Amino acid sequence: xxxxxxxxxxxxxxxxxxxxxxxxxxxxxxxxxxxxxxxxxxxxxxxxxxxxxxxxxxxxxxxx
Amino acid sequence: xxxxxxxxxxxxxxxxxxxxxxxxxxxxxxxxxxxxxxxxxxxxxxxxxxxxxxxxxxxxxxxx
Amino acid sequence: xxxxxxxxxxxxxxxxxxxxxxxxxxxxxxxxxxxxxxxxxxxxxxxxxxxxxxxxxxxxxxxx
Amino acid sequence: xxxxxxxxxxxxxxxxxxxxxxxxxxxxxxxxxxxxxxxxxxxxxxxxxxxxxxxxxxxxxxxx
Amino acid sequence: xxxxxxxxxxxxxxxxxxxxxxxxxxxxxxxxxxxxxxxxxxxxxxxxxxxxxxxxxxxxxxxx
Amino acid sequence: xxxxxxxxxxxxxxxxxxxxxxxxxxxxxxxxxxxxxxxxxxxxxxxxxxxxxxxxxxxxxxxx
Numbered sequence: 001x002x003x004x005x006x007x008x009x010x011x012x013x014x015x016x017x018x019x020x021x022x023x024x025x026x027x028x029x030x031x032x033x034x035x036x037x038x039x040x041x042x043x044x045x046x047x048x049x050x051x052x053x054x055x056x057x058x059x060x061x062x063x064x
Numbered sequence: 065x066x067x068x069x070x071x072x073x074x075x076x077x078x079x080x081x082x083x084x085x086x087x088x089x090x091x092x093x094x095x096x097x098x099x100x101x102x103x104x105x106x107x108x109x110x111x112x113x114x115x116x117x118x119x120x121x122x123x124x125x126x127x128x
Numbered sequence: 129x130x131x132x133x134x135x136x137x138x139x140x141x142x143x144x145x146x147x148x149x150x151x152x153x154x155x156x157x158x159x160x161x162x163x164x165x166x167x168x169x170x171x172x173x174x175x176x177x178x179x180x181x182x183x184x185x186x187x188x189x190x191x192x
Numbered sequence: 193x194x195x196x197x198x199x200x201x202x203x204x205x206x207x208x209x210x211x212x213x214x215x216x217x218x219x220x221x222x223x224x225x226x227x228x229x230x231x232x233x234x235x236x237x238x239x240x241x242x243x244x245x246x247x248x249x250x251x252x253x254x255x256x
Numbered sequence: 257x258x259x260x261x262x263x264x265x266x267x268x269x270x271x272x273x274x275x276x277x278x279x280x281x282x283x284x285x286x287x288x289x290x291x292x293x294x295x296x297x298x299x300x301x302x303x304x305x306x307x308x309x310x311x312x313x314x315x316x317x318x319x320x
Numbered sequence: 321x322x323x324x325x326x327x328x329x330x331x332x333x334x335x336x337x338x339x340x341x342x343x344x345x346x347x348x349x350x351x352x353x354x355x356x357x358x359x360x361x362x363x364x365x366x367x368x369x370x371x372x373x374x375x376x377x378x379x380x381x382x383x384x
Binding site for chain 1: 077087092100101103106
Binding site: 135173176177178179180181182183184186187 | 333336337339340341343344345348355356357358359360361362363364
């Protein structure tokens with residue numbers, strides 16, 4: 001433990017590196033648990049698969 | 065809040081639109097919270113990746 | 129399949145009834161799958177356990 | 193990795209021991225990864241919080 | 257119910273068959289619930305999307 | 321979006337404040353998305369409900 005999961009859109013490898021590193025540092029520092037036991041899962045979602053305010057983000061972005 | 069996640073098989077964009085819209089309406093009406101804050105994540109799973117009754121759905125469908 | 133999970137705050141039993149019923153109807157109608165196979169999990173979170181905009185909702189509500 | 197999560201109703205400690213042990217053995221054997229890295233989360237849900245076929249399990253059980 | 261989700265790396269179809277079968281058997285035996293109602297979701301993650309100890313597994317594997 | 325979920329053991333309110341704040345800052349900075357749209361869910365698990373290496377953490381801690 002702990003396990004951190006982030007639901008997001010498409011990300012670059014560099015962004016994923018930073019997220020894994022910083023989430024792990026924060027979790028280990030706050031809980032006092034070793035970084036080695038912290039797992040981070042980054043879930044990249046297509047914008048067709050995420051709704052905000054009842055609208056798919058892909059549809060919403062077309063209007064902008 | 066709230067956040068709604070649906071695990072399903074492959075869906076069309078139109079199906080995902082309807083799910084996002086209707087889940088959001090239901091959640092906002094029932095909780096009294098604004099639609100704008102409701103997130104919906106639709107997770108499309110390959111039938112090789114879902115088991116029902118101990119059998120992969122892809123295997124089960126071959127028998128039908 | 130499908131499985132629907134909603135992350136929310138505390139809800140009444142009546143609210144949970146309505147959510148389970150309506151989410152199931154929507155999912156079955158949109159996917160064409162039988163209602164009997166639709167599972168709904170309602171996750172009630174303490175407001176100390178949910179952050180929005182970097183702030184716990186319990187702290188945010190105190191300011192309102 | 194891997195991480196296994198089971199959504200269930202209330203369970204005894206003995207049931208949870210067995211689930212954690214056997215899920216870990218299966219996951220390690222099948223993936224070839226060490227048991228030490230396998231996490232199992234058992235999520236106990238109130239029957240008011242789970243819907244099957246559009247009905248809360250607590251309501252459904254009253255009819256049986 | 258119950259619903260079991262496993263977060264893992266890429267797996268073969270045979271591995272997924274075994275996981276679905278054995279997780280279902282264990283869950284049904286321990287809970288006393290019918291196998292037919294047990295759902296298993298296997299989530300295959302890219303090694304760029306999983307962090308252990310603050311490092312992406314894909315980066316970690318390059319060092320080995 | 322994004323939504324961050326952390327599975328952990330029991331935490332103090334101060335720990336949860338820090339986690340919500342720092343996870344949100346990291347996610348907003350890395351993705352370029354506004355903090356206001358970042359949700360954080362902190363899931364506190366009983367040590368009877370988490371297995372590591374096939375053993376419940378509550379059992380493992382008794383041996384230490």
